Amino acid sequence: MAIDDTALEFQMDARPRTPVWRLLARLAWRNPLGVLGAVIILVLAFVALFADFVAPYSPSSTEFKAFIGPSGDHLFGTDNLGRDVFSRVVHGARISLGVGVISVSIGSAAGAAIGIVSGYFGGRLDNLMQRTGEIIMAFPALILLLIIVSILGPSIQNVVIAISLGVIPGVQRIVRGAVLSEKQNQYVEAARALGAGNLHIMARHILPNVLALIIILATLLLGFAILIEAGLSFLQLGVPPPNPSWGADLSGEARTYFPDPPGAWWMAIFPGLAISITVLGFNLLGDTLRDILDPRLRGRL
Amino acid sequence: MQTYILRRVLNLIPVLFLISLGVFVLLRLVPADLAEIHAGLYGTEQDIEQLREQFGLDKPMLVTLAWPWEGEFAWPWEGKFWHTQYFEWLGSALQGDLGESAFPNKPQGVTAELLDRLPVTAELLILTLIFTIAFGIPIGIISAVWQNSPVDYLMRGGSILGLSVPAFWLATLVILIPSLIWSYAPPLGYVAFFDDPWANLRQFVPPALILSAGSAAVVMRLARSSLLEVLRNDYIRTARAKGLRERTVLFRHALKNSLIPVLTILSLQVATLLGGTVIIELVFDLRGIGLLTFLAILQRDYPVVQGVALYIAFIFVIVNLTVDIAYAWLDPRIRYG
Secondary structure (H helix, E strand, O other), X not given: OHHHHHHHHHHHHHOOOOOHHHHHHXXXXXXXXXXHHHHHHHHHHHHHHOHHHHOOOOOOOOOOOOOOOOOOOOOOXXXXXXXXXXXXXXHHHHHHHHHHHHXXXXXXXXXXXXXXXXXXXXXXXXXXXXXXXXXXXXXXXXXXXXXXXXXXXXXXXXXXXXXXXXXXXXXXXXXXXXXXXXXXXXXXXXXXXXXXXXXXXXXXXXHHHHHHHHXXXXXXXXXXXXXXXXXHHHOOOOOOOOOOOOOHHHOXXXXXXXXXXXXXXXHHHHHHHHHHHHHHHHHHHHHHHHHHHOHHHOOOO | OHHHHHHHHHHHHHHHHHHHHHHHHHHOOOOOOHHHHHHOOOOOHHHHHHHHHHHOOOOOOOOXXXXXXXXXXXXXXXXXXXXXXXXXXXHXXXXXXXXXXXXXXXXXXXXXXXXXXXXXXXXXHHHHXXXXXXXXXXXXXXXXXXXXXXXXXXXXXXHHHHHHOOHHHHHHHHHHHHHHHOOOOOOOOOOOOOOOHHHHHHHXXXXXXXXXXXXXXXXXXXXXXXXXXXXXXXXXXXXXHOOOOHHHHHHHHHXXXXXXXXXXXXXXXXXXXXXXXXXXXXXXXXXXXXXXXXXXXXXXXXXXXXXXXXXXXXXXXXHHHHHHHHHHHHOHXXXXX
């Protein structure tokens, strides 16, 4: 035993290991844009979690004069109802990120499950799934989601349901493609030879091998989900009014920012800027993750 | 080539059928009764019943659900079997009649309404596609040729930005900023291209440019990575080795092959753009099909939404055919495959 231990130690000493933090630092140094994306998302996550402490006022209180321009008291000014725009943008992060994260998690989990089963078993089930997916993807996602939300009625919960459904076809198609090539590998054959069942092979052997792909996809889809939520809310079929939503704050009554007479440009600028920066963060991070984890996917995702 | 095109057309028919069926079923989940809407506030039970009969809403939705020994039952070879809401709608739709709007104050039939608004959306879509191709592909090529140069970084950065900025916000800014600085407002009311091309383009170019930002970014990224992948092939090395000019290698040997995946993504982008017209037409107040779709969904005017779904399926078929023919042109193997 003692001899074995020294042998092991000797081996470890022989190949000096780079500490993890240094590896990470090197990775970060090589991907400055990815770091920028990660920083944007971390800041936003912080703002969303601690919105009550970050925002100086309540997002729904109408205690101020309407259309006060940006100033020390109101960083982003006040809106047509006398609400503090900065506080609304801060609380909007909570809704935007919340809707995005929840719907993408549900949608990509369901899509991945369908994709793995469909790709693993193949045959008639797979064919049916693929044709259905193609037809759904041929239909404009926004119009489909508008129809779904109009059936279910606008509420945060229904927006989450609609976006989750909208995410599934894309995820299942890409995951299925990866599973098709993954199941050719010898480790699958080996597992089967050892007596593993289909469920075991899918969950323990194939899933870990396509997990990186799913994570990349989910990151890129988060940007998409936030854009779709903003679009639905802008069309007033998304997050319903008293809630602070970036998309909704740019539409409807809030469109009084045109210059006859108020010209409150700040109402148009800041919520839109918040959407753009958030989506940019997820796109930058998703792109970088893809390049690091699986460069072959470049351009395909 | 002709057999190839014919085969593709035949393949697309089930898709058309399934899209119309899917939307029909989805819309009947909407809790709104056409007859009740038409009968108005003071309609009696009898009026509603009569209207229901008039619109065919008393018929089964899709198929007759009955056992063979029951009176309702019919076999597919009997005419009665096809007297359901879906098949009657499909039958008259094939003859060019999409029915009437759920709102009695709109005298026009759905077909006329769609045809009325088609020029606006068609022009917007065509201009957007032209901009998407005109910006996406050349920028993608430039970015790939000067890979990892400052130009490449600038263009890739620009494309990520294009993917991240929502079209409705961009549109809002494009209207808002000139109005703040020069008190300029875009002209309202539709001007047909052949009446006054200049006024027409002034109306359509800004929304088309905004709508193309996202899709041009997608096309650019794919054109870049696809060209880079093609340039790594052995035949490219051979072409260079035998002393061909870089320009010849690029345009004669690499470009066509690299455009195949770009075409695929372009055809998928059309669906996204159709969704985009809803938002852009709303912001720019263009009376096209996008705006019609939005209002119809909002008012649960499902005869109109069904018509729109058929129009979307139709565009899908046209786009797919064009893309298939373009594939065959780009890659002779497909023609003879």
